[in-house]
Amino acid sequence: KELKKINASLLVNFLDLLDILIKCRASPIRIKKLEDIELLFCNFHHLINKFRPHQALETLIQMIKIQKDQKLKLEEQTNSKVETARSGIFTTINSLPSSLCTTVKEEMVTEDDRENVKDTSCDVVFEEKMRIIESLIDAELDT
Numbered sequence: 001k002e003l004k005k006i007n008a009s010l011l012v013n014f015l016d017l018l019d020i021l022i023k024c025r026a027s028p029i030r031i032k033k034l035e036d037i038e039l040l041f042c043n044f045h046h047l048i049n050k051f052r053p054h055q056a057l058e059t060l061i062q063m064i065k066i067q068k069d070q071k072l073k074l075e076e077q078t079n080s081k082v083e084t085a086r087s088g089i090f091t092t093i094n095s096l097p098s099s100l101c102t103t104v105k106e107e108m109v110t111e112d113d114r115e116n117v118k119d120t121s122c123d124v125v126f127e128e129k130m131r132i133i134e135s136l137i138d139a140e141l142d143t
Contacts, residue, residue, distance in 0.1 A: 006044045013037050082137060 017033040024030075 003044065003047055006040055006047065010037065010040045010044065013040060086134075086137070 013033055013036050017030065017037065020027055020030050020033060
């Protein structure tokens with residue numbers, strides 16, 4: 001609103017200055033009009049500078065929104081990849097013959113694991129490891 005008023009005043013003063021220059025170049029009014037125009041430009045410049053912090057804040061807000069959207073999109077893509085991988089792992093494990101599945105489970109279970117778990121059967125230790133892996137993946141996705 002203020003900028004529009006100053007802009008209109010600048011235009012009127014400039015037209016007055018042109019009129020003065022056409023009629024009488026050496027008139028002392030010409031100097032006064034130039035000073036008025038200079039003052040209006042200073043005020044105009046001051047008001048523009050006053051809006052710069054607001055403009056910078058709005059720019060930062062937009063940049064942060066864009067970054068947030070990008071991170072949410074990346075998170076969704078990562079979640080879908082993790083779910084695809086997780087379902088692939090479980091599908092593969094479930095489709096293995098039981099003898100091979102037992103061998104894989106035994107290879108994943110170490111002696112330390114058997115000592116830490118009360119029930120030393122391979123299935124229980126394997127399920128415990130899978131539960132830990134899933135909780136680590138879920139914890140990583142939550143952050």
